[in-house]
Amino acid sequence: MNVISTICILQKPLTIEALTKFTNNNASDVVKSLNAVLYIDSEKKIRCHLSFQEFILDKEWPKRRTGKGPYQFYLNVEKSHEDLVFICLRFMEKQLKFNICHLESSYIANEAVENPDMMERAQSEISEELRYSCESWVYHACAAEENSKCWVNITSFLKSTSMVYWMECLSCLNETSQIRTSMDYLTKRTKISEIMRGSEDISKFIRAFFLPISHSTPHLYVSALPMIPKKTWLAAHIRAHLKEVVKMSCNEYWKGEIYEINVGAEVDCVAYSPDGKQIVSGSRDNKLKIWSTETSLPIGEALEGHTDFVTCVAYSPDGTQIVSGSKDKTVRIWSAGTGLLLGEPLQGHTDCVDSVVYSPDGRQVVSGSSDCTVRIWSTETGLPVDGTQVVSVSFDNTMRMWSAVTGLPIGEPLKGHASWVSSVAHSPDGKQIATGSNDNTVRIWSAETSLPICEPMQGHTHWITSVAYSPDGTQVVSGSRDNTVRIWSVETGLSIGEPLKGHVNQVNSVAYSPDGKHIASSSTDHTIRIW
Known part of the structure; x- marks a missing residue:
């Protein structure tokens, strides 16, 4: 393979030694001859100047040339990516193996491995070309042509023991989360049903068993693979190759619940970040916590400041801020990046703050309270500002819409529920309103x-x-006090599928992920569940 084209399309730079193995050419000679545009960085990796990369990858450049001689730098980008897929698969098939880092026991966490430690073992046992292949084969596959021949080889790889050893290798490299990221990316890009089914199943597998696999690599074999549901794609294609793995009695299919996060306190509220990569929770230990949706692990320290239960949370539209309301009667705004409080607490309510939400432009926060008032705050000054409409619900069984400018009600109250209206949500287009009530029903309004x-x-x-x-x-x-989550069709008003069961106490809050593929629910049982 051409050294220059490889350098230009690599996802990450390689050393001369690894690049020589990928191209089967002497990379050192090429780098020396093009030292004006290629250079070796402090980590001994080969890099090229951005302008040179743009020149090589510019498909229109050959058409703009005035000369008629052969164009020596022409690069078929998709074909080059295809070639790299074949090379990555070949390295993985040849070098991946069971217990690649010679780990002695599943009782020892990866971070506690000694003599040598896990990092030293990975550097010794996992070659640079193998590491690159494990990390980047999906990237190159998704950049190749849709009808590329590499997809046949990828299908075979996903059904082989090499795929399991690939997961083991990334766990040893402390990159278990990349398995799911790669498989989700592959699912979105491929049009081959078999690969789609396989990548979806592998992603579900990692979501279900991320914690044990990332904590101690041997648990891939000891705890995770034995628990694969019997009638899944993974069970059909992988278990037959792993006869040494103990098979345990388990479910037939993946549970609707993808994974559970144990917060350690009763969780009253939950919200997704706009990019779907994080969830913030508010709980009865007076704290907010931010969680990774990829790993289900906490991000940073808990956000502390409230002096009573945190009852409601929301992300700003740009994802940089989090607003929270509390039983301590205050509204607080936090930096989502640092976890620090921004400004002073917003004070004015005389009872528990039950609900908070950002305006679409992120410049205002609306809060509703048990003191029977709705307040609008500037995120910069904390002073009243103009808006459009605010919707509120009440213990009088009604819902009202208010002008944020005049503070006066708009139209008549929405009546129909037979008991308290406990929750409200605007449809994305603003044309509908959904309400939930203590009469056990959900209603949709114009x-x-x-x-x-x-x-x-x-x-x-x-x-x-x-x-x-x-x-x-x-x-x-x-979400309901009956411990279940239900999904409804807005068009028909009917329930979609069976109730989502798993919580062992009342569900306090529900939220859709931004892509609509997942639902987060929080509960008095101290957990957040992702469905």
């Missing part, structure tokens, strides 16, 4: 006419605590 759009959504056997719209507005999710 924001223009204030009239119900369909029959009450019935199915919960206890109070509705939280409702949320899906990003496309076609579904509503509800």
Whole structure:
């Protein structure tokens, strides 16, 4: 393979030794001959100047040339990526093996491995070309042509023991989360159903067993693989190759719940970040915590400052801030990056703050309280500002819309629930409003006419605590004191599928991920569950 083209399309730079193995050419001679545009960095990796890379990858450049001679730098980018896929797969098939880092026991955490430690073992046993192949083969596959021949080899790889050893290798490199990231990316890009099914199943496997696999690599074989549900793609294609792995009685399919986060206190509220990579929770230990949706692990330290239960949380539209409300009657705004409090607490409510939300432009925060008031705050000054409409719900069984400018109600109250209205959500297009009530029903209303759009959504056997719209507005999710989460069709008013069961106490809050593929729920049982 051409050394220059390889350098220009690599996901990460390589040393001369590794590049020589990838190209089967003497990379050192090429680097020396092009030292004006290629250089070796402090880590001995070969890099090229950005302008040179742009020149090589510019597909239009050959057409603009005036000369008629052969163009020696022409690069078929998709074909070059395809070639690298074959090379990566070849390295993985030849070098991956069981227990590649010679770990003695599953009782020892990766970070506690000694003589030598895990980092030293990985550097010794995992070659640079193997590491690159494990980290980047999906990147090159997704950049190749849709009809590339490499997809046949990828299908075979996913069904082989090499795929399991690939997961083991990334665990040893402390990159277990990249397995899921790679498989999710592959699922989105491929049009081959077999690869799509396989990558989806591997992603579910990592979501379910991320903690044991990342904590101690041998648990891939000891704890995770034995628990693969019997009728899944992984069980059909992988278990037959791993006869040494103990097979345990388990579920037939993956549970609707992807994973559980143990917060350590009763969790009253939960919200997704705009990019879907984080979840913030508020709990009855008076703390906010930020969690990675990729690893289910906490990000940074808990956000502390409230002096009573944290009852509601929300991310700003740009994801840089988090607002929280509390039983301590205050609203607080935090930096999502540093976890530090921004400014002073917003004070004015005389009872528990039950709900908070950002305006679409992120310049205002609206809070609703048990003191029967709705307040609008500037995120910069904490002073009242202009807005458009605010929706509030109440113990008087009604919902009202208010002008944020005049503070006066807009139209008549929305009446129909037979008990307290406990939760409200606007549809993404602003044309509908969903409400949940202590009458155990969810209702959908027209924001223009204030009239119900369909029959009450019935199915919960206890109070509705939280409702949320899906990003496309076609579904509503509800959480209830009956310990379940339900998904409803906005068009038909009917429940979609069976209730999502797993919580062992009341569900306090529900939220859709920005891509609409997952639902987060928080509960008094101290957990957050992702469905």
